[in-house]
Amino acid sequence: MKLTTLLASAAMVLGLASGAIAQDKTKVGFIYVGPIGDGGWTYHHDVGRKAIEEKFGDKVETVYQESVPEGADAERAITQMALNGADLIFTTSFGYMDPTNNVAKKFPNVKFEHATGYKTAPNVSVYSARFYEGRAIQGLIAGEMTETNIVGYIGSFPIPEVIRGINSAYIQAKKVNPDVEFKIIWAYTWFDPAKEADAAKVLIEQGADVILQHTDSTAPLAAAEAAGNVIGFGQASDMSEYADGPRVSSIIDDWAPYYIDRTQAVMDGTWETVNTWHGIDKGMVVIGQITDRVPAEVKAEALALKDSIESGEYHPFTGPLNKQDGSVWLADGEVADDGTLAGMNFYVEGIEGDIPQ
Incomplete structure (x- = not known):
């Protein structure tokens, strides 16, 4: 067999082998x-x-x-x-x-x-x-720490995921602070630092001293830091660059x-x-470090809530709960089913304003 034929055969074998490796x-x-x-x-x-x-x-x-x-x-x-x-x-x-x-x-x-x-x-x-599990813990901290009784919430889009988060945070905030009020601004974006910052500034001007967000940038935390007396939370990641300032905890998506x-x-x-x-039990939702800016007794309450959610002892949507219009949603001790949560299109009683269509 000629040398050129041998070389060609060898090249073909190598080519087939590399193709198999690539596949x-x-x-x-x-x-x-x-x-x-x-x-x-x-x-x-x-x-x-x-x-x-x-x-x-x-x-x-x-x-x-x-x-x-x-x-x-x-x-x-x-x-x-x-x-x-x-x-x-x-x-x-x-x-x-x-x-x-x-x-x-x-x-x-x-x-x-x-x-x-x-x-x-x-x-x-x-x-x-189950981001709403983390929102419940944020709501507890927000309700305990607000001095103005006004919590600002920056929503991205009015979809069930975001509405669930607002409701979950409000329910827990209301449990620890009956006077708490939520003000909600819809940014209609997932990521737009300028819009997010503007929304945070408007909420702060309206008296909010706690900012929650369901948008993706750190701009609301930057606005809280600039205000000086406002706290916030990391969204989807720890946003730890603000841990020495306004960021008192976070929801981390793992x-x-x-x-x-x-x-x-x-x-x-x-x-x-x-x-x-x-959710928290499977480690897909992680609660970031709760900083020392949070009083020790509030931190203990928040961690106890986390533990009870993780163990299944407590569900953030447990009755008695009414819908915004006052109609009964969940009876005492009744837990919301996943189908209702997945398609949630209503606020719970106590939240003011309409959900945009």
């Missing part, structure tokens, strides 16, 4: 609604992406696209990621729900995971965290174990559609 690498993609440097929601999803790389090393390749608007832009971005060979795609914002399912129909061999949504398909799973588990399932060929909604 063995699982490609995992992420679509983000904000920048990975937002310090909150997207930042912690990206922490989860990096955890996949750390866990699996050269067995995986991860890719991401940040600051993808919800809607048509999201569908284009998800489609491109699938076309580029992703085996598993995590889409990490509520507004990606329909775009995710639309693309999934066109790529039945790709697995999709949508965060905070409720629409599944044979190749689409959904996952979320996605890493879920992301590792679902990537492993794709690699093993055991992936199947699931609907996951975990």
